[in-house]
Amino acid sequence: MSELKITKKKKRSNTFQTYIHKILKKNQPEFQISSKASEQLNSFISTFCSTVSREARNACFLVGKSTVSWKYLLVALGLVLPSSEVVSLKNQQPEIIKKYTVFAEGEKPVRRESRAGLTVSVALCEKYLRYFDFSFKNTPRKKNQCKISVSKQTSIMLALVCEKILSEILELATIETKKYKKVIITPRHLHLAICGNDKMNHIKDACHIYFAGCGVVPHIKAEVLTTKRSKAVKNIKKYQKSCDLLVQKRPFDRAVISISKNVSILQTNPIRFKEGVFDCLQMLVEQKIVDLLKNAHDLAIHRNRDGVSGEDVDMAWKLTERDIPFTSECKYPDEEGKPLLQKEWGNDGIERLSFRAGIKRKRKSMYDSIRCFTQALLEVVLYKSLLYVSNRGASTMSFQDLKAAFESMGINFSVTRVTKPKKIKIPIE
Numbered sequence: 436m437s438e439l440k441i442t443k444k445k446k447r448s449n450t451f452q453t454y455i456h457k458i459l460k461k462n463q464p465e466f467q468i469s470s471k472a473s474e475q476l477n478s479f480i481s482t483f484c485s486t487v488s489r490e491a492r493n494a495c496f497l498v499g500k501s502t503v504s505w506k507y508l509l510v511a512l513g514l515v516l517p518s519s520e521v522v523s524l525k526n527q528q529p530e531i532i533k534k535y536t537v538f539a540e541g542e543k544p545v546r547r548e549s550r551a552g553l554t555v556s557v558a559l560c561e562k563y564l565r566y567f568d569f570s571f572k573n574t575p576r577k578k579n580q581c582k583i584s585v586s587k588q589t590s591i592m593l594a595l596v597c598e599k600i601l602s603e604i605l606e607l608a609t610i611e612t613k614k615y616k617k618v619i620i621t622p623r624h625l626h627l628a629i630c631g632n633d634k635m636n637h638i639k640d641a642c643h644i645y646f647a648g649c650g651v652v653p654h655i656k657a658e659v660l661t662t663k664r665s666k667a668v669k670n671i672k673k674y675q676k677s678c679d680l681l682v683q684k685r686p687f688d689r690a691v692i693s694i695s696k697n698v699s700i701l702q703t704n705p706i707r708f709k710e711g712v713f714d715c716l717q718m719l720v721e722q723k724i725v726d727l728l729k730n731a732h733d734l735a736i737h738r739n740r741d742g743v744s745g746e747d748v749d750m751a752w753k754l755t756e757r758d759i760p761f762t763s764e765c766k767y768p769d770e771e772g773k774p775l776l777q778k779e780w781g782n783d784g785i786e787r788l789s790f791r792a793g794i795k796r797k798r799k800s801m802y803d804s805i806r807c808f809t810q811a812l813l814e815v816v817l818y819k820s821l822l823y824v825s826n827r828g829a830s831t832m833s834f835q836d837l838k839a840a841f842e843s844m845g846i847n848f849s850v851t852r853v854t855k856p857k858k859i860k861i862p863i864e
Contacts, residue, residue, distance in 0.1 A: 449562060451477045451597070454555045458601050459620075461554065463609050468620040475622050476604065478849040479629075479644060480597055486642045487511045487593065488563040492583065502584040503564055505592060512596065515641045517634055524596065531595060532588055551591050555598040561590035600638070607632055622649045623678055644847045647718035650678040651725060651791055658736055659795045667795045674791040680717055681791065682784035687720075688713050690780070691813060698818045704830035706821070712832055716816070719841065719848055721788060723756075723812060724805060728792035730755050731801075743789070745800030752808055758844045759811050780806060816840050 452473050459468055468476075490511035495503045505528065513521045535551040547557040564585045607628035608620045615624070626649035629635040638644075653675045659668065674681065691713065699706055728743065730751035735743045753761055785805050789797055819840035824832050841848050 449559060449567075451480050451555065451559070451601070454598075455601060455605070457554050458598065459605050462602055463605065466609050466612060466618055466620060468605075468608075469622075472608075472620050472622045472625050475646065475649075475849045476601070476625055478847075479604075479625075479639075480601060482642050482644055482847045482849070483515070483600065483638060484560065484563040484593070484597060487515055487596075488566065490514050491564065491589075492566065502586060503589055504586045505588045508564075508589045508592060515638060516596075517637055520634065524592070527595075528588070528592060531591060535587075535591060547587075547591065548594060551595070553591075553594050553598055555594045555601070557590050557594045560593040560597060561585055564590060564593065600635075603632075604628060604635060607635070622646070626650070627652060642847060643845055644849055645719075645722055647715070647722050647848050648678060651675055655793055656732070656736065658741055659793065665795075667790070670787075670790045671793055671795070674787055675793070680714075680721060681787040682717065682721060682780070684713070684717070686780055686784075687717050690810075691716060691817070694810065694813050695817050695821070698814055699821050706824075707831040709831060709833050711834055712837055715834060715837055716813075719816075719837075720809060720812060722848075724785075724788050724809065725792045727751055727756065727808060728789055728794060728805075732792060732794050742796035742798055743794050743801050744798040745804040748801055748804035748808065752804075756808070756812075759808070759815055762807055762811055780809075815844070819843055 455468065455473050455476055459466060487508070488511070491503050491507045494507040494510045495501070498507075500507075509521065509525060512524065516524075531551055535547070548555060551557070565583050604625065605620070608624045611624040611627045611631075612618065612620050617624075626646045629639055629646075630652045653672070655668065655671055659671070691708075695706055727748065731743050731747040734747045734750055735741065738747075749761070749763070752759070782802050785802050786797065788805075789801070816837070817840075820832055820836045823836040823839050824830070827836075838848065
């Protein structure tokens, strides 16, 4: 007798990437999307779903209920979406529900998104609303009723909102792709499309989403354009169009390794880093430095000055970056008594980042303030990441630990991962 081969059913992943390709093929079949862009768009819509679901659950628990209905979802959408969009969804809700209930079922079972005429999975959106079946023991119900219940209308309407956002982002991204005479959508095109639209930019700010590794939106202030043919203006235009990392990689890696030795309190084993951690961490740090320099430049212009000094950076640090403790001096000096990052980092990488932020003139004190900010940022991020590593009982820092550390600071970064399984071992002295 021939032996029957038993094949295990592949577990479905909780991502929107499949539906992103389906929506793009349905609306713009002549365009394609790269894997990195698809991953970043999936991160964007997943953050949006989790934010809306969390606010809907909070609105439900405040009233003392355990069933998330449509009215609680409407409250959550009002906190994230513009008011005009919420009104249109409220008017569109009866039509979608009627289409879902009137749909004639055949002999075979039909998926809920097919009955409602949608592409995005309703079951996946319902998982976000249920918090992936996490049990809340402090709900006002009894112990046997502590799990969250979700009505049919709620999950269908959340899938409708997600599909509308995805289709609108992809449509805007195809317009940006046409400007560059390309056919494949890249993360840069997604970033420009979202930041250039008021509605999508409102969602990005409401969910605290940062796009890392996509560069910045080209902008030059009128105070900088005194002489258009200057070399500084050319450098600003050059680095604002690029998406490359501007700080040298090896000095940054050495700085991360040396700082991680000082902040690893709970770690007794040698600390290891996956290969993608250094690249992701550098993307995030450079993005935060560029945002800080933009705020410092605004303060300098407010003081009727074009050049940015260390005082402007310190003031912007105190006003905007409250999660990072302010320090005027860098800790952990090297053998010569100089700050750690002063030996590892030169002024070239910081100068390139200032050009990306649209700064034309810099003072010498600005470089030292940026080094202090970078070291304080790395200390906070690495300390929180190592806490998550020790919680798992492991000795290797992964991309998920880094992402959880930034989420604890209220920042949702949309960044692609490097999936090569190479590890770098740090010996303990």
